Amino acid sequence: MFNIKTKIKSIFLELPIGSTITVMGWVRTFRNNQFISLNDGSTIQNLQLYLPLGSFDDSICKRLTTSSSIKATGELISSQGKGQEIELKVEKLEILGDSPADLYPLQPKKHNLEFLREQAHLRMRTNTFGSVFRIRHELAFAIHSYFHQRGFLYWHTPIITSSDAEGAGEMFRVTTLPPTGASTLPDGSLDFNADFFGKQTHLTVSGQLEGELAAMAFGEIYTFGPTFRAENSNTTRHLAEFWMVEPEMAFYDLEDNMDLAESFIKSIIQQVLSQGREDLQFLEQRLIDEEMQLPADKRSPYTLIQKLELVRDTPFVRISYTEAVNILIQSNPYKKKKFAYDIQWGMDLQSEHERYLVEKHFKQPVIVYNYPKEIKAFYMRQNTDGKTVAAMDILAPGIGEIVGGSQREERYDMLLSRMNQLQIPHQQLHWYLDTRRFGTVPHAGFGLGFERMVQFVTGMSNIRDVIPFPRTPKSALY
């Protein structure tokens, strides 16, 4: 029977001094042959277990190594030591699983993140990753509750798709064809008729198009699922497998869309500020310690929590693409030719330009809207100026694009002609076009990269450190 255990988190909340309780968890350190620092994952806080000298056999004490798992029962007392207020005076101790000290790869000291990335199966037992993944959970939960409270339907879109016309990047092929000796057509290409689905299939790169179908039935929906891109991207903000949140709303225009995105981000940040405080404080201190190494002018002006409170409390700046270009052209770095890339109306904003806007000029999240239609996707609604589409990107300090969205083109003829211009085959998307033929309505939506949001909230600089098992080019450990 394991359900007699008390979670360490609740012990610190309730402080039931004098009562006898049982805890189970993993040993972080065993000091002075008397003190176990125990963590059970429910909180970043460790419970100190006190083993009076001589009360337990040497053969037991020797097995209290880092990451060994134990069950301990005793009385909760106030601590005589300085570092903690309470401790458990252990009367019964059972070792559930040994952890040989000469083999266990993690030491009770600071490891760098690259080493821990290679120990992905154990790194969640460290303070930093414990906090990151508890906050990841808190954010995921906050996302569901935000949409659920507003009557959005949680909509499951397919992970295996047969449409290759979504245009959101390279796709992973899904196949049961044998690696060698698969039957081919006369022209030498693979015969996908023999494949599992009788056609070529891929892992999804976006659930948006299927999300739009649901918005045309339920009004407001969101998806929250895994997404796959076979791009050879080697950066601190790209993964081959990541999680994306994609709300899609009928009867919304671009402004409604921006309002929702802003309210959504503020709400989930508020949720983490109130529910994940201890973990945020730990991560904040971690960043402060890290920044101590930097020269003063390179340090960030805010602490992690201050940054999140600022985002929660300040209205996002909203500027059109045209205004953004004007700001950039009048900026000092542009005049002094500090930008590596040129800026002209019609060109996509480069990372350095987005960073300037967000980190130097406005110093807070910025929504840029109404982009030139040439640099945006076929499904975005064309504006009356004939040059721009009703797109919007939310740019966050340190991360860049965290949300990309648009009002969708609901007019059948306009959509069809744009698809023809871009040579997108409509045969495969007849089901998508049908929504514009049968009861079409103005609608809009956006995509939020979940890991980028976790990065923003935790302050972790590499996206590989905010997902439990990162998949990147040349790397799918575990």
Place this chain on the structure above:
RNA sequence: UCCUCAGUAGCUCAGUUGGUUAGAGCAUCUGACUGUUAAUCAGAGGGUCACUGGUUCAAGUCCAGUCUGAGGAGCCA
């Protein structure tokens, strides 16, 4: 994919103009100590210098290629 940097003990790193048997701290192991806070003290063990080839009397060190990792860029969320 491009540019830059890196790869030496389990971890973090030092290793001089190429020159004996490649070092340190932490961890580990052994012993001591005991109200500790990544406990402390003493001793011991631990190396395919990423891989392949080349230059040289001699390569951890120089050269070429490969692999892996990191940062930046592109693509994007």
